[in-house]
Amino acid sequence: MEALEKLSPVRRPSLPEAVAQKLRDAILVGQLKPGDRLVEQKLAGSLGIGQPTLREALKELEFQGFVRKSPKKGTYVTKVTLEDFRKIQQVRMALEVVAIEKAAANVTDAALAELARLVTVMRKAGQKFDLAAFHKSDLAFHRIIWDLTGNEYLGLALERIAFGLFAFVLLQREPSAANEFIAAAEQHAQIAAGLRTRDPGRARQAFVEATTDFWSTYHGVNSTKEES
Template structure:
């Protein structure tokens, strides 16, 4: 009986992950109606695991299920971004605060190594590499903080942020600003200054939101 229950569970989770990646890549753009029949045919599956996958994505805020109208990729507004980033600033600030007090010397060494990757990417103006190192730094702080509920909420909110059509690092000057913020944050962590780490992380997250707002304003001026 156990074997018969594992297969369908794995199937809808795999479908959810495939759809998740297509949404993040904007192959399925915000506001797009999700054609369940076409997707089921493309994946060679029945509608049942597809609908279960869509329920998972709906719980993450990535799609919106509308009665009698079907399923749509969620559109995230500027207000949504304002509200999500405010919560993210608090949560990631708490991660930085906790990590400043509990990080081992080895863990601080890992953070320094990741920061070195940030410096290297910034020098090369390699936005993709900088983004990857930035993500690694944040994930390491979250791991050090060792609060699985905090991590769970942060991961869900980051999925929502990925619905944005733009990336903050493409705002002029943001890469250099982000690097400076990381330098200050690392110094606070190495000094085990929990208050400063909390405040600096909050400022770092706010900086990302402000960069996205500048991109949106520039887009609206062109439009």
């Protein structure tokens, strides 16, 4: 009974959080596309909410990198170039290798089990080309690693950098790229295997190898797209 008393109450998302999630999903499935302008009055009416609630949701999405506000022009779904990706990824890698090393020293059996479960979810999402499910499980996978560092500031920095980055990588892909997502799930399995060693050096090596494989493919495909 004492253990039950220590459990935290279940928290329901606020209305702005629920709206932000709905808009994130709309972006991920392509209902809202990179570069689309979000007219507040029209969007609030479509969602059946007030503009103050919508503005709170848009603030969250802006922080996460899904939308950008332009002075005197309005709010737009973020449109990221390949050069933007390269710059963001450079910062993300510098931070996340530190997180991986710290996580390897602190990882628990429960965390490893959850990482394995999320890899399974990613595999299934990749097979179905379910971008929203893949993004959700991908982010959850990395959040476990960030939490294991015990450094909330490192986690916050990675959250800010990686959230939108992961999403817009997905938005660049076509349904024919489903195999790439299945491969990405296997790369996450490789990262989890590195953490399972509980050796910071080996975990770092597994992470760098897995991430480099994915980004080499991603940059190669999208460089060709930009040149065509």
